[in-house]
Amino acid sequence: MSWILILEQSLNGLQFGLMLFLLAAGLTLVFGIMDMINLAHGSLYMLGAFIASTFVQATGSFTLGVLLAIPATAVVGMLLEMSVLRTLYARDHLSQVLATFALILIINEVTRLVWGSDAALPGPAALSGPVELLPGLRYPAYRLLIIGVGLAVAVLLYLLVTKTRVGMLVRAGASNREMALAMGVNIKTLFTLVFGVGAALCAVAGAMLAPLFAVQVGMGENILILAFVVIVIGGIGSIRGALVGAVLVGVVDTIGRAFLPILLGAFFQPRVASAAGPALASVMIYLIMAVVLYFRPQGLFPARG
Amino acid sequence: MKARIIATLAAALLAGSAFAAERIRVGFISTLSGPSAALGVDIRDGFQLALKMSGGRLGGLPAEVLIADDQFKPDVGRQAAQKLVQLDKVHFLTGMVFSNIMLASVPVAFENKTIYVSPNAAPSPLAGKDCNPYFFVASWPNDAYHEAAGQHATNKGYKSAYLIAPNYQAGKDSLAGFKRFYKGNVAAEVYTKLGQLDYSAELAQVRAARPDALYIFLPGGMGINFIKQFVAAGLSQDVPLIVPGFGSDQDIIRPVGAPMLGLFDTAHWAMDLDNAANRKFVAAFEKEFNRLPSVFAAQGYDTALLIDAAVRDTKGKVEDVEAVRKALKAARFDSVRGAFKFNRNQYPIQNYYLRVVAKDAKGRLVNKTIGTVFKDHGDAYVQECGMK
Numbered sequence: 156m157s158w159i160l161i162l163e164q165s166l167n168g169l170q171f172g173l174m175l176f177l178l179a180a181g182l183t184l185v186f187g188i189m190d191m192i193n194l195a196h197g198s199l200y201m202l203g204a205f206i207a208s209t210f211v212q213a214t215g216s217f218t219l220g221v222l223l224a225i226p227a228t229a230v231v232g233m234l235l236e237m238s239v240l241r242t243l244y245a246r247d248h249l250s251q252v253l254a255t256f257a258l259i260l261i262i263n264e265v266t267r268l269v270w271g272s273d274a275a276l277p278g279p280a281a282l283s284g285p286v287e288l289l290p291g292l293r294y295p296a297y298r299l300l301i302i303g304v305g306l307a308v309a310v311l312l313y314l315l316v317t318k319t320r321v322g323m324l325v326r327a328g329a330s331n332r333e334m335a336l337a338m339g340v341n342i343k344t345l346f347t348l349v350f351g352v353g354a355a356l357c358a359v360a361g362a363m364l365a366p367l368f369a370v371q372v373g374m375g376e377n378i379l380i381l382a383f384v385v386i387v388i389g390g391i392g393s394i395r396g397a398l399v400g401a402v403l404v405g406v407v408d409t410i411g412r413a414f415l416p417i418l419l420g421a422f423f424q425p426r427v428a429s430a431a432g433p434a435l436a437s438v439m440i441y442l443i444m445a446v447v448l449y450f451r452p453q454g455l456f457p458a459r460g
Numbered sequence: 461m462k463a464r465i466i467a468t469l470a471a472a473l474l475a476g477s478a479f480a481a482e483r484i485r486v487g488f489i490s491t492l493s494g495p496s497a498a499l500g501v502d503i504r505d506g507f508q509l510a511l512k513m514s515g516g517r518l519g520g521l522p523a524e525v526l527i528a529d530d531q532f533k534p535d536v537g538r539q540a541a542q543k544l545v546q547l548d549k550v551h552f553l554t555g556m557v558f559s560n561i562m563l564a565s566v567p568v569a570f571e572n573k574t575i576y577v578s579p580n581a582a583p584s585p586l587a588g589k590d591c592n593p594y595f596f597v598a599s600w601p602n603d604a605y606h607e608a609a610g611q612h613a614t615n616k617g618y619k620s621a622y623l624i625a626p627n628y629q630a631g632k633d634s635l636a637g638f639k640r641f642y643k644g645n646v647a648a649e650v651y652t653k654l655g656q657l658d659y660s661a662e663l664a665q666v667r668a669a670r671p672d673a674l675y676i677f678l679p680g681g682m683g684i685n686f687i688k689q690f691v692a693a694g695l696s697q698d699v700p701l702i703v704p705g706f707g708s709d710q711d712i713i714r715p716v717g718a719p720m721l722g723l724f725d726t727a728h729w730a731m732d733l734d735n736a737a738n739r740k741f742v743a744a745f746e747k748e749f750n751r752l753p754s755v756f757a758a759q760g761y762d763t764a765l766l767i768d769a770a771v772r773d774t775k776g777k778v779e780d781v782e783a784v785r786k787a788l789k790a791a792r793f794d795s796v797r798g799a800f801k802f803n804r805n806q807y808p809i810q811n812y813y814l815r816v817v818a819k820d821a822k823g824r825l826v827n828k829t830i831g832t833v834f835k836d837h838g839d840a841y842v843q844e845c846g847m848k
Contacts, residue, residue: 157668160664160665160668163664163667164661164664167658167660167661167664168661170660171658171660272497272498273498273715275714275715275717277717278692283691283692284692284694285692285693285694293667293693293694294693295689295692295693295694297692298660298692366688366692367658367685367688367689367692368657368658368681368685368688369681369684369685369715370715371681371715372494373494374657377655377657378657409660409661410661412652412661412662413661413662413664413665416650432651433627433650433651433652433653434627436653437627437653
């Protein structure tokens, strides 16, 4: 187990975590500000990937296609908010879960009608191979791009939330919604805007991950569960919490998958280790969540005082 | 509705008598929706193509195919089987892709002495101690592709092999099959979460382990992701990747594209197998559906041909189940895979080939046959089967 391997696995964890962050950021804002459980968030991630695939094929350029897909998905998200989700804010969480679960099924089938069950989104050819970061450490160039984009979006989002007027309204809404309302914040527009930003982040994640993963109907459901774990760990409504939670989940999951079977092998018989290793690795992130919830029921960075 | 009831009653009255039936009813349950639908759709299209080419007849009699979607859920599959067997009184049941769904559904057929002809799933229990007179496999035993891959790795003289499969029963069976015929050293046996999308952690471990070969059993979307990421990590230059045939067929080639070039796999069928039945099938499939056939399509087509031959040989007396069984066992049809016969557990004995993904004359990515790994190969479980 060389340090190069550990470094490579840490990069893998960081890359996975940053993409989770893009999903979790939108989810945590919607949950924190509107007190709305939106299971259809994963559907926007899927739509982002499908829309990007169409634009990339139409324009012939990966960069241009992804850049076009981001506002397009944001528009879809805002339309969804104005037409359906807006009516759910006043309802209890159970109604929201039921309605947005129905949305998942509807969006899945509509996507299948429009695009078919899968689509192709090839990554940029120049980044298709590995680059040598250090002697002996070759890392896929495209994954480095993902890390770069993830970090850039995180910084942008941080500036947006902490330095701008819109960000201030968002923070006010997250920490005390009633008070923000009472102070005359135009909640309606703000909600639609937040939803649009969330959808745009989904599109970034969906489009960036598409060349690594398959673009297919149902791709949003698996990753949505992880995004919920992230926001529960980070604290609902907190962007900072989402970032820390996402990187934590990404690194723990990757390191667990890579090294837990080896670690167990040092203590137990190979047969036991090979059976327990993968089982334990796949529940590691849920263990972390349980531990965090035990000590800090509000998450690591609670948004509400 | 009334006519339907009368027809059903008439069919029920006829059951057991040895009159020639007027129509053949086939119940076809498959996974036709969800992320794994591509496999079920290929089997269905292959089956329907054979039917269309024979003018909608099986063994000379007009055939009615009742299609149901199992939605990738064992309980839905079982309900569909109950309806088709008990209500519609189908003469044959077929279609299912996945072993877990089929194992939940076939007991319904067995209890009613309805024959199930499997176009894909062929799990080891039904080959061995639970072998059943009403179960016929028109595809290949679940372990066979993995055994052939293990034999190929042995033939190549690979000293160490790294194995990856999802952490569930079929994953463990697949690696057991590979190891049964692989004589080298197993560098590591890694079980990943079923449905895992990102394999960066596993790929880094493979790079560190420097094995002579890498074998993966990752069906569907998992394999698509793995192969893309394997190539992006630059590992394809260092480590030969071997996959089972269904892991690198047309349904995987379409979404992955060029990174598939040069991938080795093992299967019982290939598009370029040189026999008259296969040439006819490949040309007809491409013309009808405007895409190239996969192994699943070939299996669906063969299943229809097998049933066709059995109905023909019993002269349409499909109510006589024993006669139908005998005719099925004889398997007098020209399979697209070439020579094929049934073992005493009603699983096939056939050849397995080594294939490589390459460009054909029109520049399309296809599997080319480059060698025969096993000749007349059966399965490891037939000894445990009590049937004569």
